[in-house]
Amino acid sequence: MPTVDQVLNNPLYIAFHTQYRHMWNSLLLRAERAGIHFVKTPSKSGISARITCERRSPQSQAALYAKGRTRPGRIVTNANAWQSPHQYDLATDVMLYLNGKPCSKGSETPWGLWIPMVRFVGLTSGADFSSLKDYGHVEHPRWRLLARQFGVDV
Ligand SMILES: [Zn+2]
Numbered sequence: 001m002p003t004v005d006q007v008l009n010n011p012l013y014i015a016f017h018t019q020y021r022h023m024w025n026s027l028l029l030r031a032e033r034a035g036i037h038f039v040k041t042p043s044k045s046g047i048s049a050r051i052t053c054e055r056r057s058p059q060s061q062a063a064l065y066a067k068g069r070t071r072p073g074r075i076v077t078n079a080n081a082w083q084s085p086h087q088y089d090l091a092t093d094v095m096l097y098l099n100g101k102p103c104s105k106g107s108e109t110p111w112g113l114w115i116p117m118v119r120f121v122g123l124t125s126g127a128d129f130s131s132l133k134d135y136g137h138v139e140h141p142r143w144r145l146l147a148r149q150f151g152v153d154v
Pocket of ligand 1: 136
């Protein structure tokens with residue numbers, strides 16, 4: 001498996017990451033226009049958002065993967081270390097709030113605004129996963145291409 005430095009210095013990583021940040025910034029602009037603010041100050045719409053995770057270390061990913069398998073709890077991810085776009089900085093998790101209260105995943109209006117915007121800018125929403133739907137998860141649609149560059153089977 002690659003080291004973090006090998007990932008960060010790979011030209012393919014740099015290209016993917018630049019593209020991801022560009023798409024992510026477009027998403028934030030759209031969100032801002034829709035009244036979803038990425039700061040804690042409530043907007044007129046009452047909708048705000050907070051980033052809960054960007055880069056996740058391979059060690060933390062392995063610990064999550066162990067949940068419900070070799071550790072107590074229920075299964076929360078299908079991805080082991082280096083098998084999640086979070087290890088490549090190509091995914092971001094958000095939580096949405098309505099009037100300061102966290103919105104339950106998927107069922108409330110703010111998610112109904114957010115998810116179409118994710119798709120519109122060409123990013124992939126975890127709401128579209130076939131198993132373990134993850135409404136707050138946003139990822140680069142081709143991050144697996146990068147992972148395969150490092151010999152990761154994804
Ligand atoms: Zn995620």
